């Protein structure tokens with residue numbers, strides 16, 4: 001099974017940006033967690049991060065027919081991007097939305113998620129562990145799926 005993990009803007013600043021909200025773990029720690037999870041679960045996990053909305057759309061499109069599941073934290077684009085929602089719908093790959101912080105307990109504008117409307121599950125407020133949970137969920141629910149089926 002191949003899983004694509006997509007991270008949106010400013011997540012490359014983890015550990016530096018607002019540690020009171022996002023924690024002290026760095027983006028490198030997140031990459032290590034993904035690599036450890038891939039190894040432990042015998043999965044292929046690719047990570048992609050971009051600060052640019054169109055690049056995130058391109059990456060989702062490029063997953064069509066090649067990836068069995070998507071874990072996506074669109075970061076700020078969660079709350080604004082119909083383009084990312086439409087891209088997830090277009091490729092129709094099972095996707096889990098992850099937020100490191102508990103967006104429901106924050107500003108009202110963070111409580112709208114466009115991307116989440118195309119996702120089978122949302123995990124929020126579990127820190128970096130949320131990514132592992134999302135991968136395990138996809139494995140458990142879609143582990144027998146082959147690309148394009």
Ligand code: DQA
Pocket residue numbers: 009010011073074075076077078098099100101102103110
């Ligand atoms: C975030 C929450 C978003 O509201 C915010 O813009 C982010 C990160 C999270 O992981 O908690 O950049 O997606």
